[in-house]
Amino acid sequence: MSDDTRHTPDDGDLVAATGKIPVPEEVAEAVRTLLRWAGDDPTREGLRDTPQRVARAWKEYCAGYAEHPEVHLARVFEEVGGYDEIVLLKDIPFQSHCEHHMAPIIGKAHIAYLPRDHVVGISKLARVLHGFARRLQVQERLTAEVADCIWHNLRPQGVAVVIEASHACMTARGVRTPGVAMVTSRMMGVFRDDDRSRKEVLALMGLS
Numbered sequence: 001m002s003d004d005t006r007h008t009p010d011d012g013d014l015v016a017a018t019g020k021i022p023v024p025e026e027v028a029e030a031v032r033t034l035l036r037w038a039g040d041d042p043t044r045e046g047l048r049d050t051p052q053r054v055a056r057a058w059k060e061y062c063a064g065y066a067e068h069p070e071v072h073l074a075r076v077f078e079e080v081g082g083y084d085e086i087v088l089l090k091d092i093p094f095q096s097h098c099e100h101h102m103a104p105i106i107g108k109a110h111i112a113y114l115p116r117d118h119v120v121g122i123s124k125l126a127r128v129l130h131g132f133a134r135r136l137q138v139q140e141r142l143t144a145e146v147a148d149c150i151w152h153n154l155r156p157q158g159v160a161v162v163i164e165a166s167h168a169c170m171t172a173r174g175v176r177t178p179g180v181a182m183v184t185s186r187m188m189g190v191f192r193d194d195d196r197s198r199k200e201v202l203a204l205m206g207l208s
């Protein structure tokens, strides 16, 4: 018998062969417990692989815990022809999960800043958003974390973040009220201190 046939696959082999991370048995068992508690039979065929799927899905929903979103703001560009007006990334779709019910939060964000000397690659603002959104959140903290990250790492003259989202814990359960959007905002620097700048950025976001 060759070494290969006696070989027991380990975690590295599983990742290499399927691209899937291994799921610890205690995590799978926790999902089985939840399935039983919900009223179903985790041994029936359709649910047999569900614990692994659910566990991997949660790793994906919560991938932000393994990220440091500020790294996306490390590379800046200074040759912008003296551009010193608002930069806005509008209608960025995102998904998060509320920390109270672990239910989806689905919405869009508008992220703006007024540069000081340098700008950042525009995709990086969306990367910062997703880095914080892929965690268990409340919308207020998500809004604040995105704004603070840009403020402290880019050191711009102003930051404005507005998030509009619907919470499945309100639409699919509990009060069961669909069609409701929660709106949160964080204004920093000139957008907080200067009425004209704040009005300008809100108008660009289509919110006034």
Ligand SMILES: Nc1nc2c(ncn2[C@@H]2O[C@H](COP(=O)(O)OP(=O)(O)OP(=O)(O)O)[C@@H](O)[C@H]2O)c(=O)[nH]1
Pocket: 098, 099, 100, 137, 138, 139, 140, 167, 169, 170, 173, 174, 175
């Ligand atoms: N402020 C805020 N509240 C949130 C967010 N996500 C969920 N919630 C709310 O968190 C609250 C938790 O309330 P609790 O009374 O502890 O939980 P509950 O009994 O399940 O509440 P109901 O959802 O009203 O049934 C609910 O009112 C949710 O709507 C969020 O991002 N921000």
Ligand SMILES: [Zn+2]
Pocket: 098, 099, 100, 101, 102, 103, 167, 169, 170
């Ligand atoms: Zn919730």
